[in-house]
Amino acid sequence: MTFRVTILGSGSALPTPRRNPSAHVLNVHEQFFLVDCGEGTQARLMSCGINPLKINAVFISHLHGDHVYGLFGLISTLGLTGRRTPLQIFAPRPFDEILAAHRRYFDTELPYEIRWNEVRTRRSELIYENKVLEVRSVPLRHRVPAAGFLFREKTPPLNVRKEAVARYGLGIAQCVAAKRGEDVALDSGETIPNGELTYLPYRGRSYAYLSDTLPSARAAGLVGGVDLLYHEATFAAGDKALARQTGHSTTVQAAQVAEKAGARRLLIGHFSSRYKDESLLVEEARGIFAAAEAAVEGASYEIPLKREP
């Protein structure tokens, strides 16, 4: 029951030997979701031991090169390695035009279909859902239309407690009702509250990706209670004016969003290449939000299963 984020790239527009352009992979129960796709993403998937063919869907936050230039090589590689299942790509307009231009110019015959889904960047919407996961868009405030993403593992069905079955002598119909969350009336006339009969095997886990953006109280509200928040922190606290001007956040602002959101853990990244000592950036964030750390290239962040008592 994996829920793991792997950082393929957490740099900003200017790549450095330390940080690659933006790309994360989320593994939810061995389904893989790519979030942004900067140049070199396919090579880093390989070096992180993730087969590109396993990717279920791609989510692009905005159409700046450092978040998307790796996508076209990846699309080609998926074709050459025999992908047949359609690839869903979630991205703001005019990604459809970019993709069409790309395919027109680059002699790309693909053995699979690309299904583009528009991400609207002004409102939050449920944009993707399957049995185990739902994904919501989170409007961001950047120089171009941009959206973050909230990935939320679905909470599984209730389990009936074995000891309750034994104690109350529950039949199949009563167990089914209990699993639906109902209180159960016994033959004796007594009604047993559902909470005594069932438990949640675990609570759904969550990960939010907010980059690139000015700090946004609205975004903080939309990702409330998130387990793992990745928030860009392009600038140090002292460079707030520069952050404002370029549509980015400072370390302190990222930490304030994490605090407002009630996040459990904060990863910061997308640092401007001007900062040689990133530990100072982390210190600034920790002054506001203790569970802050710098995203580490190639590292995986596992969110443990939250079992109910």
Next chain:
Amino acid sequence: MTFRVTILGSGSALPTPRRNPSAHVLNVHEQFFLVDCGEGTQARLMSCGINPLKINAVFISHLHGDHVYGLFGLISTLGLTGRRTPLQIFAPRPFDEILAAHRRYFDTELPYEIRWNEVRTRRSELIYENKVLEVRSVPLRHRVPAAGFLFREKTPPLNVRKEAVARYGLGIAQCVAAKRGEDVALDSGETIPNGELTYLPYRGRSYAYLSDTLPSARAAGLVGGVDLLYHEATFAAGDKALARQTGHSTTVQAAQVAEKAGARRLLIGHFSSRYKDESLLVEEARGIFAAAEAAVEGASYEIPLKREP
């Protein structure tokens, strides 16, 4: 007086952990020329210690992604790092349309100008020239219009031999005439042949890049006598039909081109990812052309100065 080729990438369309997509850098007297620009080229420039700002011009052989997807990130990086001098890009049509579409979609304001120069792919032309170098296009035979490039260091002016000045008591006017390549008449009436008075400090060196292509006798003729030939060898000798079908060469065909051209040294690359043991490919090429070797990622190939006796 450097003349050095650095292999940033020598893989084929499907990148592998061993080989990156195509990109070479030629350093001629500390002027840098980029040949093809597959995904990740800017990162590999950095890892090879070559400052991207030093690039004088870019030469693109053809518009397949594995030869060009790294260019847009590089263009952005040059802007962010303050390039002001125009960047010349030599590429076949419709590179101009691709670049225009790219700039329209990707919010790229650049502090420098990009000057596209069309490379015609049906005839060989002198496409670039400066004080120390000239570059000729070499028509190739691929699935899309493609051209290779022949980089030739210019032969420097003649030097006058000091011992000849002393022996014949040459004056300034006589030395100038000798430098122009003329025979010199002495006051005695005797005429001294130019060869006795002067020497070439060195002969111009050359490097040719032929990828992607079917084997071409015409191309071999155009790069006749080249010092260092890079020729694609996507397929093993036994997969000749596949090479023909996809517009590529085999190891043996690459070696035959080197032999026909009278090349001094052959680097092969662009190997299909299907071959796990590349040493077999090199052996096949060496059976025809002894001075064949596999291009090594990140390696530099220096062509020593050929001093005249």
